[in-house]
Amino acid sequence: MNEFANRGAIVTGGASGIGAATAARFAQAGARVAVVDRDLDAAATIARTLPGAIAFECDVRNTAAVDETVGLAMDTFGDCSLLVNNAGVGDLRPMHTVDDKLWHRLIDVNLTGTFSMMRAVLPHMLAAQRGAIVNNASLSGLAPTRNEAAYSAAKAGVIALTKSGALEYGPFVRVNCVAPGFIATPLTVAFQQMPETFEPIRDSIPLQRMGTAEDVAEVIAFLCSDKAAYVTGQTLVVDGGLGLPQAGTDAALAALFAKFSELN
Numbered sequence: 001m002n003e004f005a006n007r008g009a010i011v012t013g014g015a016s017g018i019g020a021a022t023a024a025r026f027a028q029a030g031a032r033v034a035v036v037d038r039d040l041d042a043a044a045t046i047a048r049t050l051p052g053a054i055a056f057e058c059d060v061r062n063t064a065a066v067d068e069t070v071g072l073a074m075d076t077f078g079d080c081s082l083l084v085n086n087a088g089v090g091d092l093r094p095m096h097t098v099d100d101k102l103w104h105r106l107i108d109v110n111l112t113g114t115f116s117m118m119r120a121v122l123p124h125m126l127a128a129q130r131g132a133i134v135n136n137a138s139l140s141g142l143a144p145t146r147n148e149a150a151y152s153a154a155k156a157g158v159i160a161l162t163k164s165g166a167l168e169y170g171p172f173v174r175v176n177c178v179a180p181g182f183i184a185t186p187l188t189v190a191f192q193q194m195p196e197t198f199e200p201i202r203d204s205i206p207l208q209r210m211g212t213a214e215d216v217a218e219v220i221a222f223l224c225s226d227k228a229a230y231v232t233g234q235t236l237v238v239d240g241g242l243g244l245p246q247a248g249t250d251a252a253l254a255a256l257f258a259k260f261s262e263l264n
């Protein structure tokens with residue numbers, strides 16, 4: 001299980017949900033993990049539980065902070081050959097009610113933050129002639145639902161950025177993406193608390209459950225590992241089959257998202 005021994009890993013949004021599970025999975029595999037988050041206390045709480053991990057406070061929208069964090073992680077670990085761009089925020093409301101501030105927040109955290117981190121880490125990967133990047137997009141980036149235009153657009157951008165990175169930085173650096181479906185984390189807790197609209201979705205997922213943060217972390221670890229040595233530029237959907245055209249989740253999802261937008 002020491003597949004990431006002697007590797008330095010940066011996991012953004014590492015203080016919660018999928019990021020925290022990924023940080024734990026990487027640490028178990030021997031990586032030294034930079035748990036990067038805008039919430040330093042929460043990042044420190046996670047880092048304390050993981051051997052060799054260090055918490056860094058960084059808002060990925062702040063390019064100076066991103067550059068500084070990557071520099072510090074390099075100085076501390078002497079390696080930055082694994083990067084997981086996971087920090088993200090969502091919102092649900094009709095497109096015409098998204099104001100400039102919200103639009104920029106969703107684009108800046110989800111898309112620009114991913115770009116800034118890649119830009120800061122890639123020179124180190126190129127110098128070391130090795131690296132694996134996994135960006136966390138979303139099923140919404142492939143199949144947008146109603147009421148999440150800015151989020152879906154940002155995540156579609158993350159998928160495009162992933163393909164561009166794969167084209168530009170082979171053969172030494174691989175860049176891939178995960179596209180989670182419905183995962184039980186603090187991000188989706190509000191949905192889970194609406195049983196009448198949530199349960200029909202869960203029941204129509206072919207695997208009949210929400211995903212766990214660990215389900216996604218395992219796929220991220222696979223894509224970063226040598227087991228995926230010939231995989232780059234790909235988006236791996238981790239959704240229990242929710243996004244399959246015949247799954248029949250569309251109507252239930254529309255109802256859930258409409259209900260949630262009403263409450264916003």
Ligand SMILES: NC(=O)c1ccc[n+]([C@@H]2O[C@H](COP(=O)([O-])OP(=O)(O)OC[C@H]3O[C@@H](n4cnc5c(N)ncnc54)[C@H](O)[C@@H]3O)[C@@H](O)[C@H]2O)c1
Nearest residue numbers: 013015016017018038059060087088138180182183185187
């Ligand atoms: N949970 C799902 O169902 C789901 C589905 C598809 C995609 N995703 C994606 O997975 C990723 C992780 O989501 P999660 O469900 O674990 O959510 P989460 O809310 O549990 O964790 C997100 C983390 O990102 C951090 N973060 C937010 N903005 C930040 C910023 N500007 N700078 C640094 N850190 C910031 C938060 O503090 C938090 O620790 C996100 O990119 C999300 O879009 C989640």
